[in-house]
Amino acid sequence: MPTQGDGITAARALSNQSSRGGYNVMEGETAMTTRTTDPDSPPLGLAAPANSAAPRVVAAVDMGASAIRLVVAELRPGEPPRILEQASRGVLLGKDTFTHGRIGPATLEATLKALEGFRRIMDTYGVVHYRAIATSAVREAANRDGFLDRVRLRTGLDVEVVDGSEENRLSYVAVREALAGHEAMTTGETLLAEVGGGSADLSFLRAGEPVHSGTYPLGAIRLRQSLASWHGSHEHRVRLLRRHIHNIVEDIAREMPLAQARHFIALGGDVRFAAARLNPDARDAALQTVTREAFLALCDEMTVRDVDDLVENEHLPLAQAETLVPALLAYRELLCETAAERLTVVDTSLRAGLLIDLAREEAGHGIDDFGPQVLASAAALGEKYRFDARHARNVAHLAVRLFDEMRGEHGLANRDRLLLEVAALLHDIGNFVSLRGHHKHSLYLISSSEIFGLSQEEMAFVANVARYHRRAMPQRSHLGYAALDRQDRVTVDKLAALLRLANALDADHLQKVVDLRVERGDEAWLIEVDGAGDLTIERLVAQARSDLFSEVFGRRVTLREAAGPI
């Protein structure tokens, strides 16, 4: 079974990259070895498939705020994943976390029970390759580590906690596939929104590419919890809820140009319910369109109805009946901020995104790193803080050129190149706050921002690289730096060394240097720059800023102007 074996090796290699998350391989591996040696007695739950050349079966698990869901799918090269089974168990993780800050024992037990069942479904197909993620309800629980440990011990499932930007990325991946060729994904500005239980994940797309993304406290369960703490009539409470949502949406509009969005793509069970209600004949369609007027009218109709009414007359499960109105109000306020004439409701989810990742991995492509989208989103963040775009882009270019030229020396991965590029784009955004100590402002602005496709950990990493573009060198006494693990500190040192040098090469902010080449001399790194104009200042600053470079790479730096274009 060559493909299977390779898959496992690749998966293991990936899962060793701790900070990126990655794929999980079940403990069934040993069982599979057993199977090869003794094909007649497969272990329980892993019946020996005689057709080993058959397509691989993978699984994705998603632990959300109100339910834990499973999808099992078969992967065929060049085809979209074929869904075999979907299962869902209502487990109110969000109710625990958003009210008490931690997951209680009853909910833990319900989680374990649900996952044991899922594990059994996965075993039907001998699934060894899967990805299980948990979102805000687990992410924000104070006892999340213990919780996940229990999950692993009881069910053998390794669950990875993902942050909002990963959620956004997965949703985007799923939507890009589901809406391939759709005008909302090819032209103009589009808001992609999913109001979940814990938070709302929003991405703002330009010509189908995400330029802004963020996770906002608009989750329906969270909203519902605040609603529950207010007293008064249903109408009164809905009014308060509306105002609360409105305020949050106004904050979002300051970060994202919502008003420019001509398309509105909506994901999520609540908005799907609304679409099915408005288009009863197309309730199973993967894609539904709802006009703005019809949606607003439906929201008005639903908001006057209480939970009992919804359970009784709309046949909703209690948990969904409780969150329907807050969720619809959130979509409503967002829609009203945009210029979209209709709502495009897509029946897809994070799990579809996970499957697409798994399929890429299976096909040997590795996860899509979304480089262009990450950079577009980083540039949008730069614009927000009025960066000097030309300078930023020039530095970014020179930094990655250095990175590429030094590949044999630094031994870093492509992902690090992308992070360097982002850090280079954003290194000066602290100027927005104050020119004095602007590198420190850059540090916290980046740390507290979101960039599509980058995890929170990666953002912290990028912030550190950017922070060291100026005089100060990395030090253990710096809190942000000290918070990184050893491996990441070394990488920050290397990338900061490259960034400092690249930044120095545009000290005048005139983009005189357009390219460079690195040669290793006996005593120094010879950097041959290709540019026009007087490079005196650059040369001086470069000498000063090559301190870290020399320390990291062991030799001084000498700058030389190229005779002709490199």
Added chain:
Amino acid sequence: MKPATRSRRREPELFLNRELSWLAFNQRVLEEATDATNPVMERLKFATIVASNLDEFFMVRVAALRHRVAEGDLTRDLAGLTSLQQLEQVAVRAHEMAERLYATFTDEILSALAQQGLRIQPFAELEDAERAALSRYFHAEVMPALTPLAADESHPFPMLAGLSLNLALLLEPGAGEDQPRLALVQVPARLPRLVHVPGASGTRFVLLESVVRAELAALFPGQTVRTSAAFRMTRDAEMEFDDEGGRDYVAALEEELRKRRRGQVVRLEIEAGADALLLRLLAERIDVGPSDTYRVNGPLDLKAFLSIVELPAFAALRDPPLKPVTVFVPQKAEEFFGLIEDHDVLLAHPYEAFDPVVAFVTRAAEDPDVLAIKMTLYRTSGDSPIVRALSDAAERGKQVTVLVELMARFDEQSNILWARRLEEAGGHVIYGIRGLKTHAKIALVVRRGRQGIRRYVHLGTGNYNERTARLYGDCGLLTADPVVGEDASAFFNALTGYSDPPTMRKLVMAPAALRDRLLRLIDRERRRAEAGQAAAIRAKMNSLQDEDIIRALYDAARAGVRIRLNVRGICCLRPGLKGVSDGIEVVSIVDRFLEHARICHFHNGGDEEVFLSSADWMSRNLDRRIELLFPVEDADARRKVLTLLDAAFQDNAKGRWLQSDGTYKRHRPAKGEEVFRSQLHLHRVARQAAERARAPLTVEPLTSHETST
């Protein structure tokens, strides 16, 4: 539309009472017993069925009515009757029925058998030598099993089992007493009720109670037996039966109530010649009034006579057997599953053999490519090939999931044993869902082929039971439809608790969605009729009792939908009411096989839809059972199903049409018209189709001479 919560109008004139409708069904079975054109052994069989049906009816339905009367419950049923009124009417009918049954049994059936040399003899007619031999048998075999019981005022009344056969007797007063004393002897249930007269050719019998009666003196030494009589009590069973012999404990019954009901006697049957004083004393002791006392002119408990129906020597007195037509099943799993992939396979039992269904599980168990087998099992015995195959499959490491519905709360160990064995083999056994009985019949096979995972599903209207599949008219569908497969997986995930109830695309599940779907389908025809389109509904089922459904059918009929129903048993819908149900026709067929399939067919403006289901249109099936409704989409399979439906409405031999007063009338063939007996017709059609077919597992349609709707 919000069908489930429509307001309840009281319109008793629109409905038939459920209990009386059931009695009318039993009356139709009785008709078969009285029908002199039926061979005598068949008549005997129908007589035993009538008797055992009545037993269950008293244990369950009459007991419940009596209980409600005792509690002072004055609510009225759909037909506007209080429980007391129902009890009164039931008693009148049941007495008539018992009289008719025994008149037929004693005067016609027994005498016809006697003419053929099969005699049930009174003790007095025997030769001395025969009596002596029976006396020896009594002392050796019977007496050790007997316990004479005193039943006079000074003793508590003995706890006799419901439906057991007993002798009551009066002992002459002893010294110092002025009243005869009541005593009892149980007739042992484990000994054959029909005792061969020794030395006779094996066709002369005496009843066990006669043997005991001849020897009463030995049981009461020193006392004089004045008189004796055989009797039987029917007790409150505190449960419900369904058409498949499964039992439901009355769920809503609280423990306290249950205690009060426990063991109450709801019927006393006693032989007609019983002494008046004996009867009075007995009736007083067990607290039974005259209307619940049935004086029976013949042997009690006719079920015992089933043992002679199959006597090999009397084949000429039975109908020639209708053997199921063999359906070819490929030996190789690969080919078998390949066939199902080529096209759906519809099986019409018992006209066609059940083998392909058994093969579906056994081939899957042997096939190394099969990953999982999941199925529901309702009332299955441990020695069935399906259960054995499941154990095999589990031992081979396949994932085996079985949802077992056990027959009763106090099921004997033997019944649970096979389920435990299956668990030991590694199978996952679920013993029912709390509060909901799993009545759906579905089997799922998950297989890894070269092209990837494929799912194969069997869906049926009858149980996975090879024995009843020879007697019950049922349908089953084998399909590889991927959507049905996905739904089937989702169904089992929900049943095993691995997932919350899913949204399904082709299967429809009760209790969640089935009622709504049926109402919507019926209502769609109504809307089409109102829009001036042709609209028609045809359906076949065992029982029709649910108020919402019946009202929806009335609404549809009023709008002009043509509605033809083939309801074998209870039907609370009243056809032929002017301006309400004059467009509705209801026919019941009682013949050699028990009609058991559930089919419905909607015209849908020409885009016809055909469904099969495990569910009757009764409230308990739609609200308190896990049931499935599934579409038949393959054109050939659909034609075959429609052939079954067509036949029912043409039956001018065993078809009885329900009248608006609740009675049933046959449509006898007109002069020159051929006799059309639907079950025989369908069997013939199946045989002809099989003969014509060369291809394995053919789905060549059973073509009747009229397949139009």
